[in-house]
Amino acid sequence: MVCLLISIIVLHLVSLAMLFTATLEKSWWIWTYSETSDLWRDCFYNNSTQVWVCATITENDWLQSVQALMVLSVVFSSVSLLVFLGQLVILPRGSLFYFTGLCQAFAGFTDFSACLIFSYHKKEILGVSKDVSQGHFGSCFIMAWLCVPLLHISGVLYVHLRKKQ
Template identity: 70%
Template structure:
C-alpha cells in the first residue's frame, strides 16, 4: 500500500510539473526553428544577439479560452495535491480520497478541453495569414495532451485509494 501511495504522489507531482511547463513554456506552435508561438507570446530568435524576442499574442476568444482552461487545470491539480496532503493527516482510517480524485479529474478535463480547442481552432488562435502547413505543433502542446490521460488515471486512482494505518 505504501508503494501505491508513493506512486500516486509521484505521478501527481510529475503531471503537475508537466502541466505547469506546458502552460508557461513557449512552444505550442513552431513555424520555423527561429519562430514559435505559445499561449502568451509570439517569439522570434535573433541570431545577432542570440536571444528570443517575444511580443504578446493577439487576443481572441479561442486563445483566451485555451489560456483560461490551462490555468484552471494547473489550479485544480495544485488544489488536488494540497487537499491530498491534508487528507493524509485528517482523513479517518478507511476513508476515500474523493475530493482529491474529483479535483484531479477536473484538471484532466480542463486540459483536455484546452487541447481540443487549440487543435480544432488553431487557425483562429494563431491569427496568421500564413499557411499552417509551414508549421507544426510544439512540444508544449504534446506535453499538454500527454497530461490528459495521466491526470484522469491519477484521479481514478485517488478515488479508489483508501487510507490505511
C-alpha cells in the first residue's frame, strides 16, 4: 500500500512539474534554431551578444484562451495535490479520494483544451505576419500533450484509491 501511495504521489509531482515547465518555458513553437515562440513571448538568439532576446508576444483571444487554460491546469493540479495531502489526514477509513480525482481530471481536460486550441489556431496565435509552415511544434508543446494522459491516469487512480489505516 505504501508503494502504491508513493508511486501515485510521484506520478502527480512529475505531471505537475511537466505542466509547470510546459506553461513557462519558451519552446511551444520553433521557427529556426535561433527563434522560438511560447505562450508569453517571442525570443531569438542574438549571435553577437550570445544572449536570448525576448519580446512580449502580441495577444489575441486564442492566445489568451491557451494561457488561461494552461494556468488553470497548473492550478487544478496543485489544488489536487494539496487536497490529497489533506484528505490523507482527515478522511475516514475506507473513503475514496473523489474530489482529488475530479480536480486532477479537470487539470487534464484544461490541458487538453489548451493544446487543442494551440494546434488548430496556431496561425492566429503566432501572428499572420509569419509563415507557420516554416516552423514546427516545440518541446514544451509536446510536453503539454504528454501531460494529458498522465493527468487523466492519476485522476482515475485517485478515484479508485481507498484510504486504509
